[in-house]
Amino acid sequence: MNLVEIQGVKKHFGEIHAVDGIDMHVKKGEILGLLGPNGAGKSTTISMIATLLEPTEGTILFMGESIQADPKQIQNVLGFVPQEIALYPTLTGKENLQFWGRVYGLRGGELRERISEISKVIGLEERLKDRVDTYSGGMKRRLNIGVALLHKPAFIIMDEPTVGIDPQSRSFILDTVRELRDQGSTVLYTTHYIEEVESLCDRIYIMDHGKIIAEGTKESLTEMIDASEVIRLSVETVDPMLITTLQELKFVENVVVEANSIFLTVKENGNHYQSIMNALKESGTQLKGMDIQKPSLETVFLYLTGRGLRD
Ligand SMILES: Nc1ncnc2c1ncn2[C@@H]1O[C@H](COP(=O)(O)OP(=O)(O)O)[C@@H](O)[C@H]1O
Ligand SMILES: [Mg+2]
Incomplete structure (x- = not known):
């Protein structure tokens, strides 16, 4: 069974057809790429999967059950990394992780342990005691990813996590995504960078003007032409x-x-x-x-x- 199944989904904002009738699925354990230019409808699509937006039309299933009817199921296993950084700039990296960890219901020793594990994953051990407003763009992105991983989500959605950051942080993030997959997580990754989906993704959807215009592996897509x-x-x-x-x-x-x-x-x-x-x-x-x-x-x-x- 597919982890997620998207059937005939549309999202209209008044006259704007941000998502215009798409069918997609996410297989357990894959890195799935959603590739498209700015304005294609990527963020709108993943926001609906993350239950942050309601579709205008269509159905999204998680493990065969409608997420509209039962949003809790997917929310419990989901780690969502938004395009916009959601951190408190005047708090330290550690304080941000503590804050979000508590939001996820982590406490005491368990929270401390997760923060220590996560800071290794995102490579910020040395800077955890510094305020976030002293971080580079790439470090903020990495912390933002760390926040989403605190509760060990089995399904991770990342929205263009490498836009506008230094090449080192970028390759660090791509390696982190591969590690997450290798440890058994499922990752849905949006980007407008072709090189990223080529090097990272097991399968790719290409989106443009609210529609899925192609689907496949890198190899099958290039054979298509x-x-x-x-x-x-x-x-x-x-x-x-x-x-x-x-x-x-x-x-x-x-x-x-x-x-x-x-x-x-x-x-x-x-x-x-x-x-x-x-x-x-x-x-x-x-x-x-x-x-x-x-x-x-x-x-x-x-x-x-x-x-x-x-x-
Ligand atoms: N809340 C909103 N209200 C009105 N239009 C929106 C809203 N969110 C997105 N859009 C529009 O929907 C289209 C798709 O946006 P988006 O999903 O953010 O694309 P992408 O993430 O691929 O850049 C764009 O034309 C955008 O301006
Ligand atoms: Mg977007």
Whole structure:
């Protein structure tokens, strides 16, 4: 049985269809990635799973039971790491953990033991006695994760926990997520960083405009695009006529323009370069550079949405 089952779920805020009819499931013991650009509906989706928001329509099951009917079941095993940091800046790291531990019902020796374990997990042992407002962004994030782990949750949801932090804290957090999975927890991880889902996630949903547009492993998603390669042309200015010409080439499946780059998804076989060079020459476009990329999650996203997935 799937740990979580999401069936036909929508969340509308007035005219805004933040989540627009999605089906998803979470398997026990996996790191599941929810990948999408800002505004895709990721936070809204996980807030509904965490019972912080009610769906406008649809059902969410936890262990086969509706969480709308019985929210306690999922709340008891859930650790939720919100996108916004939820800490008291004037308290120390330890005091924050104590405060939240008590909120979770931990007391005395058990609380002390958990705080000591958690501070090792998040790598903040040395700084636990310092006020949170002296922490770096990455340290705050790690403490925020520690807070969510105090009560040993079996299911952890993290909402873009690595946005705007230093690379070291980032890789520390990614390692922590892997350890949690290896110890038997289930993790649902949202991000707009493709590299993170590629290196971290056992399975991935790609979300855009409130809809799930693809699902699979990194490998199955990249196999999905029926092309041997993606050619990137780097140009000074993008001529719309050139784009039309390229789209009409019979070996070209898809053309996406991003800033000064033109991405061509091309079919296998054949020497395409002459036709591409002719098209460039015809439109008088100066080629500044060209490279060839094997299909990756990034090119899958380009292919599906016609847009890049960057900040
Ligand atoms: N409480 C709200 N009221 C109105 N609109 C909202 C609210 N929360 C989110 N939205 C809108 O819903 C869409 C999806 O938002 P969100 O779930 O935060 O996306 P993501 O987490 O992928 O960036 C956005 O257009 C956002 O502005
Ligand atoms: Mg969000």
